[in-house]
Amino acid sequence: MTAPGEGLARFVLKPLVLAGCLAPFAWLAAGAAGLGGVSLGANPVEEILHSLGRWGLNFLLITLCITPLRQLTGWVQWMRLRRMLGLTAFFYILGHFLFYVLVDQAGDLGVIVEDVLKRPYITLGFTGLLLLLPLALTSTKGAMRRLGRRWQRLHRLVYVVAALGCIHFYWQVKADVREPLLYVGALALLLGWRWWKHRDRLSHAARAPFERAA
Numbered sequence: 001m002t003a004p005g006e007g008l009a010r011f012v013l014k015p016l017v018l019a020g021c022l023a024p025f026a027w028l029a030a031g032a033a034g035l036g037g038v039s040l041g042a043n044p045v046e047e048i049l050h051s052l053g054r055w056g057l058n059f060l061l062i063t064l065c066i067t068p069l070r071q072l073t074g075w076v077q078w079m080r081l082r083r084m085l086g087l088t089a090f091f092y093i094l095g096h097f098l099f100y101v102l103v104d105q106a107g108d109l110g111v112i113v114e115d116v117l118k119r120p121y122i123t124l125g126f127t128g129l130l131l132l133l134p135l136a137l138t139s140t141k142g143a144m145r146r147l148g149r150r151w152q153r154l155h156r157l158v159y160v161v162a163a164l165g166c167i168h169f170y171w172q173v174k175a176d177v178r179e180p181l182l183y184v185g186a187l188a189l190l191l192g193w194r195w196w197k198h199r200d201r202l203s204h205a206a207r208a209p210f211e212r213a214a
């Protein structure tokens with residue numbers, strides 16, 4: 001027997017979200033190849049580097065919206081999108097890093113190592129990428145089963161990665177910090193929601209024995 005809305009989630013929502021995950025990449029690839037009249041502006045290297053980073057952060061925050069969405073709507077099928085969205089975030093962030101290494105710095109290892117060690121916003125971004133690696137590697141159903149409760153604990157690192165990504169964005173902005181602050185605000189809201197839910201669960205657990213006795 002299928003759960004309510006399972007067909008809708010698998011055959012309609014998932015393909016639509018997958019298309020949405022790939023659309024920014026397709027747009028950047030079309031711009032880079034000069035196809036479909038897509039223009040990446042006067043500085044295409046900067047545009048691609050920034051867009052990959054931005055979409056990486058967008059997808060991290062969208063992934064963090066899935067649990068609140070499930071809690072608010074009561075529809076468990078949202079959870080089917082979580083892995084795809086998380087892996088999409090990883091895909092864009094890895095692309096952002098590889099583009100920085102291979103194109104922006106033309107593979108100059110000396111400059112890259114110096115940047116990672118001496119420029120705080122790059123140190124933070126790099127730390128975020130390193131922390132994201134074990135999450136991507138353990139995103140399979142098999143790893144989830146093998147790790148059990150430890151999987152959940154490990155995957156809480158995604159909050160740390162999102163926070164590092166926001167600070168990395170904030171620190172690299174030269175003048176107008178309004179946009180990175182919007183991301184900080186969105187992350188604060190998502191974390192606040194989780195903290196509130198967690199507190200709610202704890203107070204329910206504390207009240208339960210008295211309610212049962214009454």
Ligand code: HEM
Pocket residue numbers: 049050051053054055056057093096097100116122124125126127128129161164165166168169172
């Ligand atoms: C969690 C990991 C990361 C996230 C979420 C992230 C996200 C971002 C974002 C949102 C931007 C600004 C885009 C814009 O202004 O529109 C950015 C810029 C940048 N990021 Fe990352 N990034 C990450 C990791 C890295 C890594 C590993 C490197 C390189 C080692 C890196 C190098 C850069 C560079 C060079 C810029 C452009 C700075 C400039 O033009 O002054 N990032 N990143």
